[in-house]
Amino acid sequence: MSPQPRLIAITHATLIDGTGAPPLENAIVMIEDDRVVSVGSEDMIHIPEGADIIDAYGQWLLPGLIDAHVHVSAQEFIPIPPKGDPTVYMTIIAARNLRSALQAGITTVRDVCGPRMNLALRTAIERGQMIGPRIFTSGKGICMTGGHGSGDPSAVHQVDTPSAIRHAVREERRAGADFIKLLTSHRTEYPEFSQAEIDAGVDEAHRLGLRVAIHAANFVTTGMAARAGVDVIEHGSCIDEATMQLMTEKSIILVPTLWVKHDLAARLKRWKGTPEKFPWGDANDLEESERWFQRCVDQLPETIALARKHGVRMAAGTDFVMSDFPWALLHEEIGYMVQLGLTPTEAIESATRIGAEALGQEHNLGTVEPGKIADLIRVERNPLADITALANVNWVMKAGQIIPRSPEWDRRPISESIQL
Secondary structure: OOOOOOEEEEEEEEEOOOOOOOOEEEEEEEEEOOEEEEEEEOOOOOOOOOOEEEEOOOOEEEEOEEEEEEOOOOHHHOOOOOOOOHHHHHHHHHHHHHHHHHHOOEEEEEEOOOOOHHHHHHHHHHOOOOOOOEEEEOOOEEEOOOOOOOOOHHHEEEOOOHHHHHHHHHHHHHHOOOEEEEEOOOOOOOOOOOHHHHHHHHHHHHHOOOEEEEEEOOHHHHHHHHHHOOOEEEEOOOOOHHHHHHHHHOOOEEEOOHHHHHHHHHHHHHHOOOHHHOOOOOHHHHHHHHHHHHHHHHHHHHHHHHHHHHOOOEOOOOOOOOOOOOOOOHHHHHHHHHHOOOOHHHHHHHOOHHHHHHHOOOOOOOOOOOOOEOOEEEEOOOOOOOHHHHHOEEEEEEOOEEOOOOHHHOOOOOOOOOOO
16 A cells, blocks of 8 residues: 655745745645645635644745855865865765755755766765755866866866867766756956857756856856856846847846856955965955956946836845855845845745746745745745845755754854764
8 A cells, every 4th residue: 555645734824835826825835745735715625634733823834945156175165174084074075965954944056066976975865865955966167278267177078169068068968967057257358269159068967958058247248148048147237228128039038147256355354464364365366356246236226127127037146155144044135036126025035936936946946836846945934024034044944855854954154063
């Protein structure tokens, strides 16, 4: 005989379902095993006998959050090299980051390139060997020789010519990547890949059924990316009106990574007083980087306004790779979205529904609707009135399983030791 399905009824919550609909008071969400089976008001939903009841009176219930731009591993997570095998140490850092993200309400992450441990960690979570958000990963990125990302050869393919890019796409498909990541700009006004190379990468990936993300930040590369028909533009600090219109026509999503740009602009300004702390080059590189990120910050209000004007969908992603802040900072990104003109409802959609669309997983994730995977979070305050309420997630469910609290999940800088 098949085992009886596990039924859970979450009652008395105020539901923000991620679709953009108004909140539903005194909502009931019925869950069977790992899926939502019904959603509605108390007078609409029948709770079957034997269902487990979770009373969420006075709480706000939302879909699990999706961080649409992370790096599960990065060299900057280890400012002081360890004794022994650095890959093992990095894996432990990554596992801890992932667990802290889940505790903060991030039930899914979109890993936009790194060493092969991203695929191994995805598998470990899928097989129940560790607790963490589900991972969708691009595997290794694809950049030109000496291009952005080439500082860590284990994280990218360095290739030139359209045929070499096609080969790299096939390598990532063979490795098991969920999508393809191209990189074609680096803190300058110039492109790295040619249009023919970007076109080849997009064509090959789409031919194989894989979505394409591209690191493109300046006016030239965002235009090239849109013409090529990528699925998602990462960063996109500088996008002109014609490109925004093309993004609308081609349903291209933007992940603007707002928080990290503001952080880096301030951080780089501070580092100018202690250039030896700058991890990515010499004093000239520091000066160039500081100018670039300040320009990005100055440009962002116009870019976000244009995106809203043209109806370009924006997904929330953090892109933080330093060791001195917690990894799970998606609420900061959502806060910057509101500061730059999105309504709280729109910002929540960016971190839920649109994040799922960026993954091509809108049929499974991103909203609280019948048939969707039961990823849910609770907060004590109304995030539509104060978006900072999302900084204090007090309960997490991933795929119908309630995530237990653990002392090591307290959100603190990764440099602090775990207190048990």
